[in-house]
Amino acid sequence: MTDLEVLWRVAFPTPDRLDTAPLYVDTRRARTNPSQVPGREAEAEAPVDILDAAVTHNDWFTSRRSLTLPAGHQVSLAAYFNAFPAAYWRHWTTVREVTLRLDVEGHGMVAVQRSTASGAVQRVETVAVDGGRRTVEVPISIQRFADGGWLWFDLLSGAGDLVLHQADWMAPALDREAGRATLEITTMNKPSYCSANLAKLAEHTELLERLDEVLVVDQGDQLVEDDPGFAAAAEALGGKLRVIRQSNLGGSGGFARGMSEAVQNGSTWVLLMDDDIRLEPESLVRLMTFSDRCARPTLVGAHMFDLNDPTVLHAYGEAIDRFRWHYAAAPGVERGEVDFRVESLRNTRSLHRRIDVDYNGWWMDLIPTSVIREIGLSLPIFIKWDDAEYGIRAQKAGYATVTLPGAAVWHESWLEKEDLIGWQGYFHARNRLITGLLHSEAPKGGRLLLESFNLNVKHLLAMEYYTEAIRSLGFEDVLAGPEHLFGLLDRRIKDVRAMAADYTDAQLKPEASDFPDPRPRDIPNFTRLPEHPRTRDLLPVAARMGIKRFLDRERPENAASPQQHLPHTRKQWWRLAGYDSVLASSADGLGVRWYQRRPDVYRAEMARTVRLVTSLVREWDDLRRRYRAAQPDLVSLDAWAKVFDEHTVGETRP
Numbered sequence: 219m220t221d222l223e224v225l226w227r228v229a230f231p232t233p234d235r236l237d238t239a240p241l242y243v244d245t246r247r248a249r250t251n252p253s254q255v256p257g258r259e260a261e262a263e264a265p266v267d268i269l270d271a272a273v274t275h276n277d278w279f280t281s282r283r284s285l286t287l288p289a290g291h292q293v294s295l296a297a298y299f300n301a302f303p304a305a306y307w308r309h310w311t312t313v314r315e316v317t318l319r320l321d322v323e324g325h326g327m328v329a330v331q332r333s334t335a336s337g338a339v340q341r342v343e344t345v346a347v348d349g350g351r352r353t354v355e356v357p358i359s360i361q362r363f364a365d366g367g368w369l370w371f372d373l374l375s376g377a378g379d380l381v382l383h384q385a386d387w388m389a390p391a392l393d394r395e396a397g398r399a400t401l402e403i404t405t406m407n408k409p410s411y412c413s414a415n416l417a418k419l420a421e422h423t424e425l426l427e428r429l430d431e432v433l434v435v436d437q438g439d440q441l442v443e444d445d446p447g448f449a450a451a452a453e454a455l456g457g458k459l460r461v462i463r464q465s466n467l468g469g470s471g472g473f474a475r476g477m478s479e480a481v482q483n484g485s486t487w488v489l490l491m492d493d494d495i496r497l498e499p500e501s502l503v504r505l506m507t508f509s510d511r512c513a514r515p516t517l518v519g520a521h522m523f524d525l526n527d528p529t530v531l532h533a534y535g536e537a538i539d540r541f542r543w544h545y546a547a548a549p550g551v552e553r554g555e556v557d558f559r560v561e562s563l564r565n566t567r568s569l570h571r572r573i574d575v576d577y578n579g580w581w582m583d584l585i586p587t588s589v590i591r592e593i594g595l596s597l598p599i600f601i602k603w604d605d606a607e608y609g610i611r612a613q614k615a616g617y618a619t620v621t622l623p624g625a626a627v628w629h630e631s632w633l634e635k636e637d638l639i640g641w642q643g644y645f646h647a648r649n650r651l652i653t654g655l656l657h658s659e660a661p662k663g664g665r666l667l668l669e670s671f672n673l674n675v676k677h678l679l680a681m682e683y684y685t686e687a688i689r690s691l692g693f694e695d696v697l698a699g700p701e702h703l704f705g706l707l708d709r710r711i712k713d714v715r716a717m718a719a720d721y722t723d724a725q726l727k728p729e730a731s732d733f734p735d736p737r738p739r740d741i742p743n744f745t746r747l748p749e750h751p752r753t754r755d756l757l758p759v760a761a762r763m764g765i766k767r768f769l770d771r772e773r774p775e776n777a778a779s780p781q782q783h784l785p786h787t788r789k790q791w792w793r794l795a796g797y798d799s800v801l802a803s804s805a806d807g808l809g810v811r812w813y814q815r816r817p818d819v820y821r822a823e824m825a826r827t828v829r830l831v832t833s834l835v836r837e838w839d840d841l842r843r844r845y846r847a848a849q850p851d852l853v854s855l856d857a858w859a860k861v862f863d864e865h866t867v868g869e870t871r872p
Contacts, residue, residue: 221391222317225307225507226624228300228385229500230279238528239276240558243285244294285373285382287326292374295385296331296564298531299498301370302387303623305335305572308363310620311511315359317388318371323351326380328371330356335366337567342369347380366571368563368623389511397486397510399584400431401502402476404469405493407438409445412493417447420454422499428506430485434461435472443870452872459872465708465865468600473580474858477595481587481855488590492581492629496525501625505584508622515586517612517619519578521626528628529559535573535621538606541664543654545606548575575621577609581629589617594853598703598861600711602642603649610657611853636805639677640724643685644714647673648692651834652703655696655845662838667831674827678820679763680794681813684721686823688714693830697837700848704861726809733801733812734779740798756792763795768824770817773798777814 231238278293280286287293295301307313320328330342345354358369369387373380401419405412412434419425419432432455436442443461452459462475473490480488487509489502501520509518522533532555535548547554552568563569583605593615596604609619638646647670654663670693677686691714695706718724727733776799783801784793794800798815834841851857 222319222388223391224386225313225316225389225511226302226387226504227283227500228295228382228387229282229498230285231276232282235496235528236276236279239279240529241298241523242295242300243278244297244562244564245275245292246294246562280381283384287373287375287380287382289325289375289378292372294331294370294372294564296368296370296372296562298558298563298626299500299624301368301563301624304332304360304363304369305366306620306622307508307511308360309572310513310516310618311508312513313389313511314361315357315389316369318354318356318358318369318385319388320345320354320356320371320385321351321383322347322354322381323383324380325349325376325378327374327376328354329374330358330369330371332358332363332369333367333564333570335571337565337570339564348376351381351383368570392510396428397506398428398430399487399489399506400433400476400480400483400485401429401489401491402433402435402473402479403491403493404435404472404476405438405442406436406466406472407440408493409438409440409442410447411495412442413445413447413451415491415493415495415497416451416455416459418497418499419502420451420456422503425499425503426456426458428503429458430483431479432459433476433479434459435475436461436463437466437468437472443872449872457871461870461872463867463869464862465867466711467598467707467861467865468711469580470596470599470601470604471707471861471865473604474595474598475862477585477587477590478855478858478862481590485587487584487586490580490583490585492627494630495581496528496628498626501582501627504625505582505622508620508625509584509586512620515588515617517578517586517589517609517617518584519619519621519625520582521621521623522579522581523626523628524555524631525628526630527557529557530631531556531558531626532631532633533579533621534569535575536579536606536609537576538610540658541660542669543650543658543660543663543666544669548573550574569623573621575609575619576613577606577619578621580605582625582627586617589615591855593617594850595855595858597649597652597849597852598707598858599649599652600645600707602637602645603653607649607653607656610653614657633805639682639685641688641711641714641718643677644688644692644710647689648695651693651696652700652845655838655842656849662835667834667838670834671827671831674831675760675764675824676791678823678827679760679767680791681797681800681815682723682791682794683816683819683823684718684724686827687721688717690823690826690830691717693827693834696841697830697833699841700845700852703852704857707861708865723811723813726804726811728809730783730801730810733810736782736801737779739775739781751792759792759795763792767795767815767817767820770815770820772817773815775799776816780812780814783810 328345477488505518524530535551537546537548539546550571550573654666780799780801786803786805789802
């Protein structure tokens, strides 16, 4: 008899996260005939609604692994965390058959189901349960899951309760030792989040057994070691925790440190993790188990749910549009987000196709150290585009990236952030250009330079002078060449933030009353534009406004009072372009900014943008050659080791 080992444990939400129950079970319409269940023969043959998923009976969850279904009810495990993503195992791993092992007791039926790549549901097998506790094993070939499809099971209770004590998806045991990981968290002034995640890791003994080390790279001045919950979490981790304090080198510097330490530890992988996430610890084990069985070294990452709306899936597959050189949804991703509180996995057909991606977000990514030894560490670009660039670099070296369904974190949605304006705008602009120089094969970067120019113009028209100024600084730094990147790593963030003092549009104040009261005057009329205008509607607006603003003169009243206060939802660039002085709320609701028309700044910065983009067009081919020649040194372990030596503040083993 072949020994089996667990690939995928069925799990249920912890008592403090019952709001996420729709990610673990689905109590909506079952695709099983209740009359087939022992004790329910008299019921109608048509499927019936038992419960709405939003009102799941949380008292059914009796432990992290077990569930008790009262008599006359049904529940499906066709849910994000408990359905088995068979297509991904079929395509990327050597597994060709799985076994569902169930420990059940009571009265009812287990119906094993599958879906196809088109989302069609098919019955695999049914097992009657009538009486005492028993173990059921259902072997299933996954040979037919090449392009998509999930496996799951439904539970239907009969005249009495049906108890699921435990369920696992299994496969023949590996003929070698399982891999081990260095888990690294980069943190910057998020001590409470970081301590909470360390405590959550410590609760999962199976996970800890597979970790060589838990490494925290602390780059802030609000230290995780000073957090009230840190000491208990450190003790619970049983000596596996190490904290390195270093200068603020951004996400790329923190994650590069984690990669380097994992290589030195001799770990199979580094598991990179953000500090400000909430964990489902099963996700980490699933990533490692999946990677263990991949046909060749593969980068394996997690999806992202909204931290503040925890049943909403935000990122299902990431790609790069190679002509625009910009972030894009992976081919086959039809939906920007899915809320499993109101939608089900079974009925969301787009989630049944296998989605192939270009990169994983570094909120959670498992990277083989064998790949790191070959292609190097992160680029020294502080933040933004570091994860995307690494995925593209790995892809060019022949290593695939997988974003694995059933593995996810909760992270604050970027819909509640404004990182395209403010200090992060510098890194968006600069690093998009750098990564395009390194990897774009389109002549002159395709649309990259045109779009970079257009964005600067939009910011100028919208009176976002600070954002445009730091974006232009990013252009200048790109033109200066790759030789300066390490030198800018810890310095440029300080320069960019210091520049904010010179711009009123960079000053965020908590209350609208911190500014003069709006005095309506010459408020623009947008009635001729639709609520959601198309590009062709906006081109005449941009041309007309661009000329008008170039001819504008200074108006003292712009600095005396704003014309209006706009909510964030109406703060599009083309609306701001029509004002001379306006307040606008921030996306996160934490404050208000005052945008004031400054014709002198507009004219000077427009000329600067034209000059810089012209230089980028003219020098593109030479810059591409220089950046590509410099890349091996920029990502080498030896070059980064010198940076770490210079910027390490201290190290502790609590």
